[in-house]
Amino acid sequence: MADQLYLSLWFPNFRFETLPATMVSVMRQFALISGEKRVTAASVYPISFTEAPTYQRIYVNDDRAEENQDTSGSIIENAVAEATEQLHDDMAYEFEMRWKLWSPEVASGYPDINPESDPDYDVDPEYESATLDPLWKLQPATVRILGFGPKFDDASFDQNGHIRIDFGLDTPWLAETLEDEQLNEDATKHIQQNVEMLLAFTLSVEKNCGISSRLLWTESGEPLAQKLIDRLQRVN
Template sequence: MADQLYLSLFFPNFRFDSLPATMVSVLRQFARISGIPRVSASAAYPVSFNEAPIYQRQFVLDQRAAESEDTSASIIENAVAEATELLHEDTAYEFEMKWNLWLPQPQGEIEGAELDILWKPIPTTVKFLGFGPDFDDSTFEQNGHIRVDFGLDTPWIIEDPEDEENDLPILSFEDEEAKAEAAKHIKQNIEMLLAFTLSVEKHCNISSRLLWTESGEPLAEKLIARLQRLT
């Protein structure tokens, strides 16, 4: 069953007024790995996520952005500066960026049948949340000063076709060539995840980090088990 994947980052002697600079540092590391150096959306949530955002902006990153005279707002430093212009201790600041992860795309539309698979790099959104000390009853104590939300762990796991709770189309990994192709691309996704995590550890002066899933199920064990079934 697909699970939500997070990375919690804690910083030594963290001061809230340093959040913008710290967020910029983390986003830069992500841009290095993804090759996409711009923010796609930003928002600020007061008190808790049950409240409507007090600030929200979407950025155009497709071909229209290249033709626009004003694309500078989506540059990491500018997007963070705008969203955090007024820092409030009861507010969470959210930034979205994208990277391309390999996912299987079935070729055909025969319901209930095993389909040929074409793996493609698909743009996938990652959310970065910086928490004010008073936001949602000091949720930063459990979630980190900055929490990275990778979305569902599907790109790193690709659940078995037999799993009835799996949302993916029916896939066939029966032949050795298909298994090798799946293992290759899942490993590429894992390498990107680890590269970003290690880059943050090396360049962002964190005191600790925690890669975790919403269910609490150990991610490392899931990754190893999935790759073993494909090799």
Template structure:
């Protein structure tokens, strides 16, 4: 069964004033992987930014959606540093700051009438990722459990594709490419972002690392 996938990050001696730099740092690592060597790739830009007060039931006090195509004259606003600076201009202890970006992942074809099985077709499609920084008082201080920053990858299907049938060679290759991209992002964060700890986890609590290892063993 598909599950929500998250990566939580904790920093040593973390303070609210350091949140913008921490967010920009993680966004830059994501952009490095998402652009996949393409200098002018739109995947290196912020798609949307929000500031949510108190807890997740509240409406955003700040929200902006960026245009990253030919309709955008310069695209300067969606550059990571500019988007983070604008969204976090007013830092509050009880606010979460959310940034949406995209990357290409191989996805199983779930079009109406298609069956997920041995001969499932896979397509390279944009996938949404949310990178969120938490003020220490947001949602009753839940950042102690959720992380000072949390990355929401959406459903784990691109990495742990579950089917009762054996997967074919093409599906195995696509899943492995997705896993490699996820691991590359995680390793860049470890190397460049000064974190003290991290946790890759699923909403159900099922140990993802074991699922990934089992999947890669079946593939190889």
């Protein structure tokens, strides 16, 4: 079953007023690994995530973004500065960025024919259930980078980290949408490439952002590494 994947970061002697600069540092590492240097959305939540955002901005990052000064707000430093202009210790600051991960597209072997338009067409049940080998493509995926005020959600940063990265579902690293028999050499290669992206970002943050500790974890509590090992062992 798909599971939410997170990376929590803690910093030594952390002072809340340094949160904007610390977030910029982490987001720069993500941009370095992903090649995507702009923020796609920013939100500020008061007290807890059950409250409506007090600030929200969606950025349009198209081909004009590199040339048009009107889109300069999506540059990491600018987006963080604007969202954190009012820095309150009971708020959480969320920034969305994107990277591209390999994802399978599974096509059915069933012919593209509408049975209602051809009632005499008969389909072999074995052919009807057949599937083609998945076609792997690089697809954009959203990553949310959050910085927590010390009083947000009853000081949940103790568990969540001063900064938490939400990767979304762990599907890109496990390919759970595929049947075991579809997890062939090509699929294994692309899963490995996704894992390498995740590890590269994690190690880059560890090396360059001055963290004191980090934790890669899933909502279920089951380690991603163990889930990946179990997945691959089923087909090897």
